[in-house]
Amino acid sequence: MRSYLSYLECTACGETYSAEEPHTICPRCGKVLFARYDLEAAKAQLDRDALARRPRGMWRWFEIMPVRNPDHIITLGEGDTPLLPAGRLGEVLGSGKLWIKDEGLNPTGSFKARGLSAAVSKAKELGITSMAIPSAGNAAAALAAYGARAGMRIYQFMPQDVPEMMRKESHQYGAHAYLVRGLINDAGRMVREGTKRKGWFDVSTLREPYRQEGKKTMGLELAEHFGWTLPDAIIYPTGGGTGLVGMWKAFHELEQLGWIGPKRPKMIVVQAEGCAPIVRAYQAGQRHAELFPNAHTIAPGIRVPVAIGDYLILDAVRASGGTAVAVSDAEIMRDMREMARLAGVFASPEGAATLSAYKRLRASGFLSPDDVTVLFNCGSAFKNAELIQAPTLPVLDPNDPAWLDQVA
Ligand SMILES: *Cc1c(COP(=O)(O)O)cnc(C)c1O
Ligand SMILES: [Zn+2]
Numbered sequence: 001m002r003s004y005l006s007y008l009e010c011t012a013c014g015e016t017y018s019a020e021e022p023h024t025i026c027p028r029c030g031k032v033l034f035a036r037y038d039l040e041a042a043k044a045q046l047d048r049d050a051l052a053r054r055p056r057g058m059w060r061w062f063e064i065m066p067v068r069n070p071d072h073i074i075t076l077g078e079g080d081t082p083l084l085p086a087g088r089l090g091e092v093l094g095s096g097k098l099w100i101k102d103e104g105l106n107p108t109g110s111f112k113a114r115g116l117s118a119a120v121s122k123a124k125e126l127g128i129t130s131m132a133i134p135s136a137g138n139a140a141a142a143l144a145a146y147g148a149r150a151g152m153r154i155y156q157f158m159p160q161d162v163p164e165m166m167r168k169e170s171h172q173y174g175a176h177a178y179l180v181r182g183l184i185n186d187a188g189r190m191v192r193e194g195t196k197r198k199g200w201f202d203v204s205t206l207r208e209p210y211r212q213e214g215k216k217t218m219g220l221e222l223a224e225h226f227g228w229t230l231p232d233a234i235i236y237p238t239g240g241g242t243g244l245v246g247m248w249k250a251f252h253e254l255e256q257l258g259w260i261g262p263k264r265p266k267m268i269v270v271q272a273e274g275c276a277p278i279v280r281a282y283q284a285g286q287r288h289a290e291l292f293p294n295a296h297t298i299a300p301g302i303r304v305p306v307a308i309g310d311y312l313i314l315d316a317v318r319a320s321g322g323t324a325v326a327v328s329d330a331e332i333m334r335d336m337r338e339m340a341r342l343a344g345v346f347a348s349p350e351g352a353a354t355l356s357a358y359k360r361l362r363a364s365g366f367l368s369p370d371d372v373t374v375l376f377n378c379g380s381a382f383k384n385a386e387l388i389q390a391p392t393l394p395v396l397d398p399n400d401p402a403w404l405d406q407v408a
Helices: 039-045 048-053 058-064 088-092 112-125 138-150 164-173 184-198 211-225 242-256 277-284 310-319 329-343 349-363 381-387
Strands: 005-010 033-037 083-085 098-102 130-134 153-159 176-180 233-237 266-272 323-327 373-377
Touching: 039 058, 039 242, 048 058, 058 112, 058 211, 083 211, 088 098, 088 329, 098 211, 112 130, 112 138, 112 211, 112 242, 130 138, 130 184, 138 153, 138 164, 153 164, 153 184, 164 176, 164 381, 176 184, 211 242, 233 242, 233 349, 242 266, 242 310, 266 277, 266 310, 266 349, 277 310, 277 323, 323 349, 329 349, 329 381, 349 373, 349 381
Parallel strands: 098 373, 130 153, 153 176, 233 266, 233 373, 266 323
Antiparallel strands: 005 033, 083 098
16 A cells, blocks of 8 residues: 655645655745645556445545555544435425535544544654644644644644633643634734744644645545535535635546546535635635634634635635635524434534525525535534533422423
8 A cells, every 4th residue: 555645736836845854835935735646646556446445434545645654644533424414404495415424523523633633644754743733622622632642742722712622622632732812813823933933843724735635535535425426515614724625626636536527516615704704705706815804703613814725715616616605603503403403413513504504505596406415514512512502401300290290
């Protein structure tokens, strides 16, 4: 088994760099680097059905993943999450073609596990021993877990209102965790300063080439699930955009391998009304997004006022004939409950936002009941317990002969 990784390439200026040494952003222009593979050789030698028969998990795609030596893989069993028919939720919405990819079942409860399994594995291979991350919580928890397994020193910087469970989780994994008076972009600036002075390796979203290689496996799984075709639409809760950009890259690589045809899903961005830089840029016809002022939403993972990969996200949305939608916190709260009640999925607020977007796009006619549509529930609501307001439950007395009268 060998990886067909060949080099790193800048997505903006096209400069190439060795993949055998650590890199973050393009040293020449400061934009995002992509891992490139020798897909021609891979096409001649790889059999997609053989990969499909391997034991479950995202590392079964080893040949088109960036780690050279399988011994360097740091895994907790991430990937191959359930792709669930929306069932009763679909019935209520009048579509039998709605699916939910439940990423909340990943280790550490979110799809950040995929990206950080890839990034930490590659970093270990390259001899890196300390890593730093700005995070709304889930990425920090995932980095802390994989870093713990790899025996690395992990530094993390999170907004002060980070959900309690994510903070506790990182502490248990032994990370050096700090709260920041500010948002994730402020934390990002601090990480960059610390990296310069302390020698940490910066694993911020898309400022490091390998997290998206982990997230691209979501796209590989979709292609395989649908019999090497792709759905009509994918709705993705977009913060930094790693998953959307990663899946789009996966589809390109799959076509190069000859495993799928040219058909692509409409790539649909959903953001919160209180923080919608990509939606704004999309509507304004721009390729780069401006910093979104006073960013606020109950969905921490998409409270990202500025993203280095904005042009990659917007290019994918436009090239695919997709769109970008902003939804309100009230819709998100309503749809967290609805995903739970009608589909049995305990969705994070970000995951619920995809349902809110789906409803809007059905109402506007952008999507039809016949469109095979995948909603990404990117994390588990176990991490967002403080958002969920359950009523106080009645307490029954087992010695009260009339206890059953109190049961509806
Ligand atoms: C990080 C995160 C997102 C946003 O993912 P990106 O790939 O950075 O756009 C969405 N939802 C949850 C739960 C997250 O943790
Ligand atoms: Zn460049």
